[in-house]
Amino acid sequence: MTAAADPARAAMLARIQGALGRGAPSEEQRRRVLQRCAAPSANLIPARGRENDRIAQFIAEAERVNATTGRLAGWSAVPAAVAETLSAARLPPRLRMVDDARLASLAWPADLAVATGKAVDGDRASLAVAFAGIAETGTVMLLSSPSSPATLNFLPEMHIVILPEQAIVGAYEDAWANLRTALGAGVMPRVVNWITGPSRTADIEQTLLLGAHGPRLLHILLLAEA
Amino acid sequence: MQSKAHTFTANARAALADEPLQAALARFQGGFPVKRRAAIDRLPEFDALRDAGKAIKDAALANLDIYLEQFEAKVVAAGGHVHWCEDAAAARQTVIDLCREAGAKTITKAKSMIGEEIAINEALAAAGFTPIETDLGEYIIQLRDEAPSHIIVPAVHLSKEQVAESFRAHHRDLPAERPLSEPQAMLDEARAILRQAFLTADVGITGANMLIAETGSTVLVTNEGNADLTQTLPRMQIVIASIEKVVPTLEDAATVLRLLARSATGQELSVYTTFTTGPKRGDDLDGPAAFHVILLDNGRSRMLGGPFAEMLRCIRCGACLNHCPVYSAVGGHAYGWVYPGPMGSVLTPNLIGLAGTSDLPNASTLCGRCEEVCPMRIPLPRMLRQLRRDAFASGGGPKPMRAGLAAWAFVAGRPWLYRLATGLGVRILGLLGRRHGRFRRLPGASGWTAVRDLPAPAGRTFQALWTERNGARQ
Numbered sequence: 079m080t081a082a083a084d085p086a087r088a089a090m091l092a093r094i095q096g097a098l099g100r101g102a103p104s105e106e107q108r109r110r111v112l113q114r115c116a117a118p119s120a121n122l123i124p125a126r127g128r129e130n131d132r133i134a135q136f137i138a139e140a141e142r143v144n145a146t147t148g149r150l151a152g153w154s155a156v157p158a159a160v161a162e163t164l165s166a167a168r169l170p171p172r173l174r175m176v177d178d179a180r181l182a183s184l185a186w187p188a189d190l191a192v193a194t195g196k197a198v199d200g201d202r203a204s205l206a207v208a209f210a211g212i213a214e215t216g217t218v219m220l221l222s223s224p225s226s227p228a229t230l231n232f233l234p235e236m237h238i239v240i241l242p243e244q245a246i247v248g249a250y251e252d253a254w255a256n257l258r259t260a261l262g263a264g265v266m267p268r269v270v271n272w273i274t275g276p277s278r279t280a281d282i283e284q285t286l287l288l289g290a291h292g293p294r295l296l297h298i299l300l301l302a303e304a
Numbered sequence: 305m306q307s308k309a310h311t312f313t314a315n316a317r318a319a320l321a322d323e324p325l326q327a328a329l330a331r332f333q334g335g336f337p338v339k340r341r342a343a344i345d346r347l348p349e350f351d352a353l354r355d356a357g358k359a360i361k362d363a364a365l366a367n368l369d370i371y372l373e374q375f376e377a378k379v380v381a382a383g384g385h386v387h388w389c390e391d392a393a394a395a396r397q398t399v400i401d402l403c404r405e406a407g408a409k410t411i412t413k414a415k416s417m418i419g420e421e422i423a424i425n426e427a428l429a430a431a432g433f434t435p436i437e438t439d440l441g442e443y444i445i446q447l448r449d450e451a452p453s454h455i456i457v458p459a460v461h462l463s464k465e466q467v468a469e470s471f472r473a474h475h476r477d478l479p480a481e482r483p484l485s486e487p488q489a490m491l492d493e494a495r496a497i498l499r500q501a502f503l504t505a506d507v508g509i510t511g512a513n514m515l516i517a518e519t520g521s522t523v524l525v526t527n528e529g530n531a532d533l534t535q536t537l538p539r540m541q542i543v544i545a546s547i548e549k550v551v552p553t554l555e556d557a558a559t560v561l562r563l564l565a566r567s568a569t570g571q572e573l574s575v576y577t578t579f580t581t582g583p584k585r586g587d588d589l590d591g592p593a594a595f596h597v598i599l600l601d602n603g604r605s606r607m608l609g610g611p612f613a614e615m616l617r618c619i620r621c622g623a624c625l626n627h628c629p630v631y632s633a634v635g636g637h638a639y640g641w642v643y644p645g646p647m648g649s650v651l652t653p654n655l656i657g658l659a660g661t662s663d664l665p666n667a668s669t670l671c672g673r674c675e676e677v678c679p680m681r682i683p684l685p686r687m688l689r690q691l692r693r694d695a696f697a698s699g700g701g702p703k704p705m706r707a708g709l710a711a712w713a714f715v716a717g718r719p720w721l722y723r724l725a726t727g728l729g730v731r732i733l734g735l736l737g738r739r740h741g742r743f744r745r746l747p748g749a750s751g752w753t754a755v756r757d758l759p760a761p762a763g764r765t766f767q768a769l770w771t772e773r774n775g776a777r778q
Contacts, residue, residue: 087388090547090601094369097609103370111367112374115518118553121356124349124562139572196589199503215573224587232532250558266382266519268585269536272577277529280569281441281457282487283328283464284335290440291495291502292529292576 120251124214127249132213133300136246139216143275144288145296152303157186160238163297164190164203167236174198174234175205177225194225197233204230204293205238209260210253211246211298215274218298219253222269231271237293239273242304305423305451307656309640312663319634328461329635336626339570340677347566357563358681360556361617364517364548365608371517371550372599378520382582384595392422395600399424399509399542400431402596406540408433408506414524414531415439416511417455417620418544418600420642421655424509435509436501438530440494447474453636455643456568456622461635464490498530508534508592512545513619514560515597518553521581522597525564525574532578541583541592546600548616554579560619563679567621603655611690615650617680624674624684630667639664646674646684653691662700665691726765734763 095101103111129135137147150159164171175181177194186192197204206226210219218239222228231237247253250272261267277292288294308315319325344350364371376386389395395418403411411433413419425446428435437446441459445452447470452458459467468484471493483489510531514523522543524531535541551557557579565571584591607613625631625645636644641661643651649664665688674684695701696709715721737743737760745753752758 084388086390086394089390090388090599090605091369091373093601093605094372094547094608097605097607097613098366098368099609103367108370111370112517114363114552115374118518118555120555121360121559122349122352124347124353126347143572143575199499217573217577222588222591224585224589227588227590228532228536229590232529232536250561251555254554254558264378264519266521266579266581268382268581268583268588268591270521270579271532272573272579273575274571274573274577275575277527278575279440279491279528281439281444281459282462282467282490283331284457284460285464285487287488287491289495290491290528290530291438291498291533 118254123249123251127214127251129213129248132246132248133243136211136213136216137300139213140218140275140298141216143216144278145216145275145298147298147300149300149302152301153180153184156181156240156299156301157184157190159299160205161187161190163238164236167203167295169202169236172201173203173205174201174230176207176227176230178207181205181207196227197229199233201234203236203238204234205240206230208239208241208245208298210256211241211300212250212253212272213246213248214250217272217274220271220273221257221267222271223267228269228271231273232292235289235293236295236297237273237276238297238299240299240301242301244304246300305420305426305642307641307652307660309652309664310660312638312640312667315638315640316634316667319638324463324466325461325635328463329632332457332460333632336568336570336622340567340623340626341570343566343570343572346572347562350563350566353559353562354679354681356559357619357679358617360551360559361548361680364551364556365613365616368547368550368608371552372547374517375515375520375550376599378517379582379595379597380520382520382595383585384520384582384597386597386599389598389600389602391602392600395422395544395598395602396424396427398598399544400427400433402540402542403428403431403433403507406507406594408540410501410505411435411507411509412501412505412534412538413437413442414508414510414526414534415442415452415458416509416544417452417642418511418546419509420452421546421602422544422600424544436498436505438498438501438534439526439528440491440530443494443498444470447471451637451642453644454622454625455620455645455647461637502533502537505534505538507540507542508536508538509542509544510535512543512549512597513564514557515545515550516552516554516557516579517550519579519581521554521579523557523561524578524580525561525576527569527571527575529576532576535578535580535592536590538592540594540596541580542596542598543580544598544600546602547604548618564619564621567623567677567679607654612650612654612687614682615647615654615687617682618647618651619680620647621679623677623679627673627677629669629671629673639667646688647682650684650687650691658691658695658698658700662691662695665689665695723765723767727768730761730765731763734761736760
């Protein structure tokens with residue numbers, strides 16, 4: 079059914095317009111209102127989104143919500159750090175990771191089985207690259223794409239995320255601004271995931287348990303040189 | 305769900321006598337309010353953010369039609385579909401039609417209060433589908449065939465023993481003697497069972513915390529990650545959302561998100577905040593091939609122009625429930641329908657009519673804590689009072705109560721009569737109660753004296769004392 083011919087749609091809009099005390103908006107009215115969407119601006123940004131040492135703040139906030147972090151000099155240090163993280167968590171040396179040239183070109187240890195693609199049942203650990211880190215709440219922001227399937231963030235029990243330190247911003251609004259710069263205004267990836275700590279539930283007697291349906295472990299590797 | 309709000313008094317009495325429920329409420333009490341306080345103490349701008357949040361929702365509601373059409377255009381541009389549904393029946397039918405179109409059998413669901421409002425699970429089951437709730441709390445109450453008793457912690461009324469009992473009764477394939485005394489064991493069991501549901505589901509149904517007009521994105525927050533698995537793995541995703549969920553921009557969503565989790569659980573942000581825009585794209589390896597958004601009205605456009613329009617700012621954080629002395633005493637089920645607590649006592653009469661729900665606005669002490677903690681500054685006490693007036697004006701309530709209120713109004717509206725009546729009453733009661741200083745029983749006030757004594761008045765009215773003092777000062 080085309081939008082114009084849908085009687086339910088017409089009735090709902092008419093009721094809304096009646097309640098607002100006006101008829102259908104003129105093009106001019108519509109344009110004026112939608113200016114807010116065409117040129118989005120930040121509302122109040124709290125001081126904690128404007129701290130000087132964003133890296134320290136990011137680490138502190140992420141660890142407050144049970145994420146673990148590690149700091150690496152650069153990409154070449156990633157394979158060893160991942161292998162060590164898996165072994166420390168007593169996970170098998172198998173990894174499902176995003177399809178990223180910077181990762182593919184690394185020297186992965188022979189005893190670590192690395193595959194790309196979407197996550198499937200049985201994958202126990204995944205590796206993804208964050209678009210941004212948001213210091214105010216220790217949040218990593220990941221974008222879905224053919225090379226970075228969203229299932230990687232949810233199916234495995236350990237989620238390892240690479241976060242270049244230069245991608246750490248103070249506030250959510252900074253992350254949106256960077257996204258618009260990267261993809262163009264008004265363009266959204268199919269899924270944007272803000273992830274703040276590992277999966278949890280407190281649904282049984284308010285007992286906090288990690289690893290409800292998503293990953294039980296979230297390990298963030300901060301890269302000094304990207 | 306058939307409303308049982310008309311028997312609120314009986315529901316509340318039963319709840320007060322329900323020992324497991326009272327134990328659960330005692331466990332619950334204090335937890336969220338303390339965590340909320342701690343989170344707000346870490347964010348000095350919280351009150352200013354409340355003002356910003358209120359302004360965002362007010363702006364969205366002031367041009368709701370324009371923002372909804374913009375949202376729709378963006379969803380369509382991203383390859384999705386939008387369905388406008390005037391009422392619960394239309395929304396149910398649309399969901400069922402879509403599930404048929406998808407050839408669905410198993411349907412995973414991420415907790416959605418709109419899903420509860422339109423009773424989608426019952427409708428899906430009646431149409432031959434198998435809907436499976438995936439939020440742990442919601443899964444538990446689905447097994448028990450109960451309604452949620454709280455809008456963000458649906459199984460808060462249950463003990464771990466009750467949960468274990470339900471798991472044993474329903475998970476018959478598992479060894480009967482397995483240990484299930486600890487929450488961790490129950491979570492592990494539910495995680496394994498629901499993982500299979502995620503992997504085999506044909507359709508995933510989620511709600512939405514917000515809709516973003518700028519981008520056509522739906523926003524969903526969870527702590528478990530169940531909504532993400534629900535929406536990513538099946539062939540089709542259906543988002544059911546009510547029309548007032550729309551906000552203009554990503555920045556506006558960010559401001560609301562700063563308020564939501566802090567007000568709800570005292571978290572700075574929920575673990576998973578997901579912005580979804582349309583179905584799977586060309587070369588994507590995962591995600592649903594079809595993406596549908598149901599826009600539900602169900603009475604909201606009618607509220608928009610009236611005295612309850614501000615209720616449409618509600619972001620469903622549950623803070624008003626967590627801070628309500630009545631909710632804390634009787635729990636959520638006593639309210640009899642989908643939305644409990646102060647927000648429910650305003651919303652329920654607006655959505656399903658005041659006729660069978662006029663007890664709800666009276667289920668409040670009007671202490672004002674709900675408005676004090678509401679991140680959207682919704683004047684809940686004012687609205688509850690308005691509903692009381694509306695109920696009285698439409699002839700609701702038991703005859704003795706109406707007669708009493710009418711008599712009270714008659715006296716209170718005539719200052720000379722009020723002074724005379726209260727002066728006499730106080731003097732007589734003062735004389736009668738002189739000996740004990742209190743009444744254990746009082747004819748006509750047995751409802752009061754059944755559970756507490758009435759202190760005997762000291763002999764003079766407040767007004768008399770006030771006049772005397774003021775006179776002395778002048």
